[in-house]
Amino acid sequence: MTHAQIMRALSGLLLGLFCAILSSTVVTNALPRIIGDLGGGQSAYTWVVTSSLLTVTASTPLWGKLSDLFSKKILVQSALVIFVLGSLIAGFAPNPATLIAARVIQGVGGGGLSALGQVVLAAMISPRERGRYSGYLGATFAVATVGGPLLGGVITDTSWLGWRWCLFVGIPFAIVALIVLQRTLNLPLTKRHVKVDWAGAFFVTAAVSTLLVWVTFADDKYDWLSWQTYTLVGISLVLTLIFLYIETKVSEPIIPLRLFRNPTIALASVASLFVGIALFAGTVFFSQYFQLARGASPTMSGVMTIPLIGGLFISSTVSGRVITRTGKWKGWLVAGGILLTAGLGLLGMLRYDTPYLYTASCMALIGLGVGMTLQNLVLCTQNQVSSHDLGAASSTVTFFRSLGGAVGVSVLGSILSSRIGRHALETIGTLSPEDQATAAKASGSGQLPDLAALPVPVRTWLEGAYGQAIGDIFLYVAPVALIAFLVTLFIKEVPLRASNGLSQDAQKERAS
Structure with missing residues (x-):
């Protein structure tokens, strides 16, 4: 396939991936407002994120295995339909429980789009050339990630729209992706009659x-x-x-255990687990920090996270092109682990009054580190397996990344709630007796506070508690990123193959 043919085939896929990522990021800066309006607390905030990650995690291996058995095109379109259904339910949710259930449905569709994007890419493009096109996936990820919070913030702050439109906004993109996929994605189908696990x-x-x-x-x-x-x-x-x-x-297991006999796949899966914890924990809590510790609006909260996404965009694009030219990928994994660990460790000193330049520099380091590690962990895994196991192997690494994210966000969300209460209790004595009564009511309601409605001393006190607690979270995550870095040191660099999944299948058919 020529470059033009590959880009036409990938166009609908990239649009579907954009749609899935946008659905996750567009609510990031709106979540404090959403949970506040629906009457939820920190637990509901955490579960809106983790419910989607849970079903992405659980469904990713299944989507990957199904792609080895059935039409990849139909599977991608099915994932888009499921995503649209979940988005509609989420947009009309009257309470946190319904919203969480809708996010579960969205996660099933999002898991399919995330897993199948890597699988289709591997089917068409050889590992040696895949770095270049993985850069397009990384760029799509970056644009949707940076555009989502900004778009969500603007929608939330626009009175005639409101936060519910954050949950509807991905639907038009999904419909267009369905139409484009029908016209552009045409892959050979190898029928295999087996039972799904x-x-x-x-x-x-x-x-x-x-x-x-x-x-x-x-x-x-x-x-x-x-x-x-x-x-x-x-x-x-x-x-x-x-x-x-x-x-x-x-x-036909959804996670073939025999794959873990390969040291590269085993180590890449472990590294993905810890990278997932660092990635999602490092991004989920930024919206809370900027809105509840810095008093920023949802729109400004999105603007302030641009350094993170800028770093991710640059590193994923540049590393992909250099890997295609040189065939060397391990150095990028190692460098990414160092940058990710450094960025998270430095954010451990975060407070409500930390200069933004310092915060932005740390976010840029995290973005650079994530961009160098995510795609390359999948790439080194795909380079180790035959076309028969391409879907299962790709989705297994993605599974562990999502699992790390889901567990990490849940654990850290629970710790954050406890740390906020502890820091608030330690400093409440600095307030006047009248303000102490207001502070106790604001922090003990079980719901996310409305900072604008609080007296200035109480607001400053609560911002200080949130700022220090979120700084503690980043400090806890830094050793996790360090473990991921240490694991990547043991991954052996194997030269990238020059044949893709489709050509491997064709060679097998000729041989038989």
Whole structure:
């Protein structure tokens, strides 16, 4: 395929990917307003994010395996339809519970679009040339990520629109993507009559869900070391063991365990797990910091995160082109791990009055690090497998990244709620008795505070608690990024192949 043919085939896919990412980022800066209007608290805020990550995590391996069995084109279009359905329900949600349920549906569609984008790319393009086109995926990711918060902030601050339109805005893009995909994406279909591993999909979802329920309510409803913890962790372990047993028995497992015999795939999966924790934790809490610790509007909150996305855009595009030219990819993984760890560690000193230039510089480091690691962890995995396992291998690495993000956001959301309360309690004595009563009411309602309605001393006190607590979160995440960096050091660099998945299939057919 020529470059023009590949770009035509990728056009609808990139639009679908843009749609999925936009749906996640467009609500980022609107979430404090959304949760406040629907009457939710920090737990609801966290679950709106983690519910989507959960279904992305659980569905990604299934979408990847289905792509090895059925038409990739139909699967991408199905994912878009599911996404539109979830968006409609989310836009009309009357309470946090309905919104969380709708985000679950959106996550199923988003998981398909994320997983299938990598699979289709690998089917058409050789690993050696894939860096260049992975750069287009990275650029799409960056544009949707930077455009989403900005667009969401403007929509939220526009009185005649309101935050519900943040949840509707992805629907037109999805419809256009459906039409474009129908016209441009035409891949050969190799029919294989096998059974889909539905039991494996169920048990991995149940195991992850139980784990997320535990970490969400730990340190809030019960202690980290309590009978509830032992029960939920025990159930999650049993479900995981059942899942692993099923994967050893079925003919087409959604996560083929034999793949982990390959050191590159095993190490890339572990690294993706920790990168996922650092990535999502490093981005989810920025909107809360800028709005609840700095008093910024949703629109300005989006503007202030541009250095993060700028770094991601530059590094993903540049690294992709250089890898295509040189065939060398490990140096980018190592450099990305160093930058990601440094950015998160420096953000540990974040406070409500930290100069923005310092914060922006740290965000740029995180963006550069993420752009160098995400696509290349998938690339080095795809380079190790045959076309038969391309979908499963790609989605397995994506699965661990999403799993890390879901668990990380849940754990850190629970810790954040506790740290905010602790910092607020330690400093409430600095307020006057009258302001202390107002402060106790504002912080004890269980809902996200409306800073504009609070007296200046109380507002400053609460901003200080949020600023220091979010700084603590970044400090906790930095060692996680360091672990990801150490794991990448052990990944052996293997020269990138010059044949793509489709040509491998054609060679097998000629040989048979």
